[in-house]
Amino acid sequence: MRTVLVLVSLFSFALTTSASADENDPRVKRAWKAKCASCHGEDGKGDTEQAKKKFGGPLRDLTDAKVQERFKDPELRDMITKGKTETKDGKEVKMPATPEIAGEQLDGLVQFVRKLAVKK
Numbered sequence: 001m002r003t004v005l006v007l008v009s010l011f012s013f014a015l016t017t018s019a020s021a022d023e024n025d026p027r028v029k030r031a032w033k034a035k036c037a038s039c040h041g042e043d044g045k046g047d048t049e050q051a052k053k054k055f056g057g058p059l060r061d062l063t064d065a066k067v068q069e070r071f072k073d074p075e076l077r078d079m080i081t082k083g084k085t086e087t088k089d090g091k092e093v094k095m096p097a098t099p100e101i102a103g104e105q106l107d108g109l110v111q112f113v114r115k116l117a118v119k120k
């Protein structure tokens with residue numbers, strides 16, 4: 001009886017862990033490439049054509065640990081789902097909302113953004 005219980009709990013553990021998305025999940029990488037990389041660059045450095053065209057210059061470097069300190073995880077989630085408007089060099093710049101990124105994909109994307117930071 002005990003063995004059965006252990007097996008059942010092991011099995012459900014395996015199920016839940018394989019279902020949750022993390023920064024290595026291909027769905028998360030696809031979301032970053034499809035919804036974020038056009039402005040931020042695949043590497044997160046923010047030095048993209050799109051950024052220059054739309055915002056007049058590169059975006060903040062998300063690989064910089066100092067930049068990562070600017071926001072907490074819940075703020076990052078909010079930014080992704082609701083978008084964000086701020087003023088840059090006296091001009092209003094707008095990051096679009098992507099409310100279609102939700103649940104585990106959102107959790108995974110937050111981790112993904114954190115992993116962009118490189119230790120210097």
Ligand code: HEC
Pocket residue numbers: 032035036037038039040055058059060062067070071076079080086088093094095096098101109113
């Ligand atoms: C249309 C261009 C655009 C897209 C697409 C975009 N962003 Fe942004 N993002 C911006 C702008 C503009 C800012 C604010 C200015 C800056 O950080 O230089 C910003 C800022 C950020 C910041 C830093 C905020 C801060 O206060 O330091 C993070 C993190 C971020 N975006 C993540 C994402 C993620 C994740 C996605 C995809 C879901 C995404 N962005 C998609 C334009 C974009």
